[in-house]
Amino acid sequence: MNKKYLPSALILYLNYFIHGVGCSILGQAVIKEALAASWGVQVMAITAISAALGLGRLIALPFAGPLSDKLGRRISTAIGSGSYAIYLIGLALAFNAGTHGGYQIAYICAIIGGIANSFLDTGIYPAVSEIIYKAPGVATMGIKFFIAIAQMLLPFVLGMTVATTAAGLTSYNTLFFGCGIIYIVLLVLVMIFPLPDSDAKAEGKKEGLIASLKHTHFSVESIAMIIIGFTCTGTFQLWLNCAQNFAKENVGWADPSVMQSYYSAGTMIALIVTALLTRKIKDVRFILVYPVICLATMVVVLVGQTKPLMIAGAFIIGWAGAGGLLQIVTSVCNMLFPKIKGTVTALVMIASSLCNYTILTAASKMQPSQVMVMNIVLTAIGVVLGLFVNLRYTKMVELSKED
Template sequence: MNKKYLPSALIMYLNYFIHGVGCSVLGQAVIKEALAASWGVEAMAITAISAALGLGRLIALPFAGPLSDKLGRRISCVIGGGSYAIYLIGLALAFNAGTNGGYQIAYICAILGGIANSFLDTGIYPGVAEVFYAAPGVATMGIKFFIAISQMLLPFVLGIAITTTASGLVSYNPLFIVCGVCYIVLAVLILFAPLPDSDAKKEKKEGLIESLKKTHFSIESVAMILIGFTCTGTFQLWLNCAQNFAKEVVGWADPSIMQTYYSMGTLLALIVTALLTRKIKDVRFIAAYPAICLAALIVVLIGKSQPLCIAGAFIIGWAGAGGLLQIATSVCNMLFPKIKGTVTALVMIASSLCNYTILTAASKMTPSGVMTMNIVLTAIGVLLGVFVNLRYAKMVELASAE
């Protein structure tokens, strides 16, 4: 590792520190209520804005990766940071617009936020791996750490960012604006920061469509892609809707602290799971973690108490958001060596498709209905995980033969 790249790595990681706020802020019950009051809609309708982030990712994923490889990580980071700034500052402008198109403005800005996420992913994941080339796994794990830390601090920041408008509406616009400005600053800094040359930039890369034309999919590869859908649904539905369940069903006036316990679970999972994978095969977590999430969701739905909501937040943060999607992607790379790039891309597309479709559906449901849908989706994930584990020996044999 060249030490001159350390400031560049920090700049890239800070993008994900702010992203931790951007990707979870619309899941906070207090922010949902503030936005809903301004736009004249139900609080659960704000979940559709979160779903638009997934739509933006779906739009950008097919070409964000090839662009990063051809034009460099710097361009991807700048496009991602600039688009994210528009999303966050746009939320503040949408709040001010009120019932005069505020909801529609926010939806469009959220699509840009999803596009930003795709460009940041395809620029920063390989970017930090190239800086810390001796330990790329640790480098990318650092991204999840920065996200989890900011999410853990978010409930405390909300108490500082709250303001009241002249008309008496509660507003969190200072948080949106400050985060948006931070993205602009980071985008400018990355323009001048030294970045290691990428070998990928010098090679001709196949696009997703070209790769798909040459790919033969087995039932196991389809199962792995579907796991990308189900595991994303587990933590996204919790992240965006669990506080509404705690508030409306359990009767908890301010459940925002659930976000902190969720993030604590994620942080600990990143450490403990990384240690466990040295002794336990990665594929085992694909069945075990969804099963743990399923049990937690059922207990929370039946028990309906604050302690259970807190425990559920910690468990879903651990077993649902603590690297399960990354583990599924890693298993794909190992089991499908000839199409690992394609399968990985499809897992992430399935993840984004889930984010859009499931959250859109959730925006029209009651909090209890959303919890039930999450249980069904997670149960499907458990079945898929068990199937992959049962087929694992045969899949390893085939992968070795290839």
């Protein structure tokens, strides 16, 4: 890595550190209760605001990737930072608006927040891969690491930023305003510091997006890679959202909340260990091995149905399912399509976003045991796709070189 890009990499990662807070705040019970009280709605109604984030991602991803490839990582990241500032500061303004349109303002801001996430993904994922070009898998897993650290610290930050308004309402506006202002600062910094693709443009004209797409072969193997973005997301999202319900209803565990701690611990440790392993093992191998581990774990949990197995399962799924697998898939796709990294990143993230919406919607209408079975089937499909990609990986590399 060129040392002149080190400050730039830190700035890019800090965007995701704050994103770790931004994408989690609406899932916190205390914040849901505070917003619901201000807007005069039921607590569960806040879930619709969270869903708007996914809607924003799906709206922006189809054009965020091409714009990143055409205009550069700097512009894409700047749009993402600015939009995220609007989302976070908008939540504070929506809270202040109360029953006078506050809920509607928050919904619109959440859509903008989802759009922001898309531009950050298609700008920063390729950018860090270009900066840490000798270890792109490590570079993209670093994104997940910064998100995980922020999410781990969030409960402590909530306690520091809580306040009471003159009307007696609980408010977290300090957190919303603070994170929004930080994003504005990051926007300014990302426009100042150098990025590899900007330097490349200065040295010579880069092939246009349309031309590069014409010369790109979207083979069956590459389509399989993009679909894995769907299956691997389903693995950890279904576990994260439904495994505790399975523990309650099928295992008889009254309070399985401790599973979240083991899940997070598995994710954090995996990011470090996997980053070290990718130095000696090809990134593509993890696309097969980790889903196999997840599949075996869920089958054992479904059959065994005991507290120790649930705890072990939470740790293992946190490791093999959420510990950077999606980031590795994105990294491998970027290596196979070096000329349109932003577009390929968008395709993987579109698959991931579609999974979040469709699979979780389906799970909401099923029993916990049925959800576990669905997760096993979905993960098994990911294993088959991972095996196919590994068997055809050499051919895929040859095609990318021809491009």
